[in-house]
Amino acid sequence: MKICVCVKHVPDSAAKITIKGKNQFDESINFILNPYDEHAVEEAVRVKKQVGDSEVIAVSVGKKDAINTLRSALAMGADRAILIKTNIRADSVITSRALKAAIGQDGKPDIIFTGKASIDNEGFQTMYRLAAALNMSVASNVIAFSLDQERVLVECEMEADARGIIDMPLPCVIGTSKGLNKPSYPTLPAIMKAKKKEVKIIDLESLAIEKPMSSIEILELKPAVEERSSKELKGQPEEVVMQLIRVLREEAKVL
Amino acid sequence: MYRDIFKEEHIILRESLKRFVENEIVPHVDRWEEERSIPKEIFKQMGEMGYLGIRHPVEYGGSGGDIFMTLVLAEEIARCRSAGVMAAVTMHTDMASPHLARKGNREQKQKYLTRIISGEIRCGIAVTEPDAGSDVAGIKTTARRNGDSYLLNGSKMFITNGYNAEILFVAAKTSPEAGHRGISIFIVEKDTYGFSAKKLEKMGWLASDTAELTFEDCRIPRENLLGEENRGFYYIMNNFQDERLVISAICVSHAQQAMDDTIAYAQQRQTFGKSLSEHQAIRHKRAAIALQIEAGRQLVYHAARMYAWGLDRSKEISICKAFCAEMINRVAYDCLQIHGGFGYMKEYPIERMYRDVRVWSIGGGATEVMKNDIAKRLNI
Numbered sequence: 001m002k003i004c005v006c007v008k009h010v011p012d013s014a015a016k017i018t019i020k021g022k023n024q025f026d027e028s029i030n031f032i033l034n035p036y037d038e039h040a041v042e043e044a045v046r047v048k049k050q051v052g053d054s055e056v057i058a059v060s061v062g063k064k065d066a067i068n069t070l071r072s073a074l075a076m077g078a079d080r081a082i083l084i085k086t087n088i089r090a091d092s093v094i095t096s097r098a099l100k101a102a103i104g105q106d107g108k109p110d111i112i113f114t115g116k117a118s119i120d121n122e123g124f125q126t127m128y129r130l131a132a133a134l135n136m137s138v139a140s141n142v143i144a145f146s147l148d149q150e151r152v153l154v155e156c157e158m159e160a161d162a163r164g165i166i167d168m169p170l171p172c173v174i175g176t177s178k179g180l181n182k183p184s185y186p187t188l189p190a191i192m193k194a195k196k197k198e199v200k201i202i203d204l205e206s207l208a209i210e211k212p213m214s215s216i217e218i219l220e221l222k223p224a225v226e227e228r229s230s231k232e233l234k235g236q237p238e239e240v241v242m243q244l245i246r247v248l249r250e251e252a253k254v255l
Numbered sequence: 256m257y258r259d260i261f262k263e264e265h266i267i268l269r270e271s272l273k274r275f276v277e278n279e280i281v282p283h284v285d286r287w288e289e290e291r292s293i294p295k296e297i298f299k300q301m302g303e304m305g306y307l308g309i310r311h312p313v314e315y316g317g318s319g320g321d322i323f324m325t326l327v328l329a330e331e332i333a334r335c336r337s338a339g340v341m342a343a344v345t346m347h348t349d350m351a352s353p354h355l356a357r358k359g360n361r362e363q364k365q366k367y368l369t370r371i372i373s374g375e376i377r378c379g380i381a382v383t384e385p386d387a388g389s390d391v392a393g394i395k396t397t398a399r400r401n402g403d404s405y406l407l408n409g410s411k412m413f414i415t416n417g418y419n420a421e422i423l424f425v426a427a428k429t430s431p432e433a434g435h436r437g438i439s440i441f442i443v444e445k446d447t448y449g450f451s452a453k454k455l456e457k458m459g460w461l462a463s464d465t466a467e468l469t470f471e472d473c474r475i476p477r478e479n480l481l482g483e484e485n486r487g488f489y490y491i492m493n494n495f496q497d498e499r500l501v502i503s504a505i506c507v508s509h510a511q512q513a514m515d516d517t518i519a520y521a522q523q524r525q526t527f528g529k530s531l532s533e534h535q536a537i538r539h540k541r542a543a544i545a546l547q548i549e550a551g552r553q554l555v556y557h558a559a560r561m562y563a564w565g566l567d568r569s570k571e572i573s574i575c576k577a578f579c580a581e582m583i584n585r586v587a588y589d590c591l592q593i594h595g596g597f598g599y600m601k602e603y604p605i606e607r608m609y610r611d612v613r614v615w616s617i618g619g620g621a622t623e624v625m626k627n628d629i630a631k632r633l634n635i
Contacts, residue, residue, distance in 0.1 A: 188318045188324075
């Protein structure tokens with residue numbers, strides 16, 4: 001079985017983003033493998049072990065440094081990698097077209113795993129666009145995955161307290177979410193082994209992808225300001241508890 | 256940052272370690288501090304991750320990595336805010352086991368190094384005695400030949416992992432009349448008859464066990480002599496410099512963690528109508544802390560580059576150790592000062608860090624000894 005995993009090189013969520021000029025930021029900060037994509041890599045490696053005689057190929061669109069993220073995927077168990085190198089800030093249209101072209105060149109896979117979104121752009125679109133371009137079934141927000149011969153059964157998080165169960169044929173594209181698995185930390189021997197695995201670099205221009213009719217341009221970046229305000233709950237203890245539960249459920253959305 | 260020394264594999268290792276520390280160490284540190292030791296299980300977990308054999312040979316389960324990977328390990332584990340955990344781990348990885356990796360024969364490495372790297376057994380090095388610390392030549396423990404064995408007699412002091420370790424590398428005089436040319440190192444198993452260990456209570460490093468060891472006619476088989484007889488002093492001196500580099504890296508990372516915690520505290524703490532971090536007095540103090548840490552970091556990375564290039568880095572490492580161990584003490588003092596009264600309370604990590612860092616200017620070569628060494632190497 002051939003399994004592709006699409007991964008993105010994103011700024012570390014713990015890093016301090018410093019905006020430069022109108023729409024750039026200081027990229028000397030730490031970059032990581034997009035956390036949602038980690039679940040995709042973990043699941044791909046798990047399926048590979050389950051099926052046997054399979055290959056996992058990690059694919060990324062990004063700058064030269066995205067090779068670090070591909071090495072992370074290799075250290076987690078992917079067999080080889082493809083970097084579609086570009087200095088442009090690709091939106092989900094360009095990204096999905098680039099992925100389609102590179103994956104097509106490499107040979108059509110049976111399953112493509114990718115995170116449901118990247119933590120930098122949060123477009124939530126790439127897996128749908130990629131599936132449409134490759135004429136494959138697609139499911140996103142996936143928190144449970146099982147494979148039985150030629151069919152896939154997934155559980156998707158819909159809204160709060162609701163899950164959808166989808167039975168779909170191969171080949172398919174799966175958008176992974178956090179509940180799907182617990183990504184393992186790569187061991188040092190696996191990291192050393194990953195150094196020797198193949199990473200093929202393709203220039204985006206060489207793929208000659210169809211220019212989209214329109215694309216997204218980021219005009220300006222602004223720091224997010226988190227506004228917090230205190231709230232006093234008044235009344236008898238029983239009333240305060242009920243109010244607190246309502247606030248936690250409806251406003252904080254933690255219950 | 257520092258792309259000349261930290262490549263892809265170092266970045267991935269750092270990320271892996273960061274998560275390991277966050278998930279497997281940080282949540283348990285308070286308990287381990289109370290229990291005065293870290294569980295054996297954590298060594299096994301670290302062994303499975305490959306963290307215990309970074310630079311050890313692949314044929315014994317190591318990873319054949321480089322000095323920069325060792326720095327990554329030291330820097331990331333120091334982020335757990337417990338120097339006790341740090342000491343227990345780096346004693347095992349960088350202060351004790353390198354003796355076996357460098358000087359052990361094939362049988363010794365097969366028997367012990369493989370299990371040290373997997374975390375199945377823990378190790379320590381026992382050189383210091385009540386009357387001999389940095390003055391290694393002055394040790395009094397003896398190992399007298401007796402047939403196919405040596406009889407070990409004497410005592411050791413302040414031995415990290417001394418109580419829990421399954422094996423210890425013990426320095427003893429095999430030719431007492433020959434001074435520093437009469438010292439040998441022996442592999443001593445914990446359950447050897449005549450060996451006993453007593454835990455010591457300390458000011459800091461509470462999660463690490465530190466022990467006083469006693470050897471009374473301990474019979475050590477001849478095959479447990481490490482390397483050549485009477486060459487132990489040179490083995491110890493050789494490893495001292497490398498372990499001091501690791502200690503210096505720990506000091507820098509510990510200082511960075513103390514500063515990060517202090518900045519976070521100063522930003523949320525309100526005094527006189529604004530956050531503490533907005534007061535100029537605090538801003539200057541923070542800047543002074545930052546520049547000291549950066550100076551320490553540059554010294555460490557410079558010495559590590561020299562190590563990687565195979566150059567003699569003895570002087571540079573003594574400078575590192577002298578500077579970084581004093582630096583972390585100044586930084587911890589200033590960080591606690593910025594915390595005010597809360598810094599004196601046990602619920603704030605800076606209280607532990609302040610106690611923990613005190614020993615860095617003493618252990619692994621006191622600052623005064625480092626200065627003597629620097630002066631000697633500068634021909635002052």
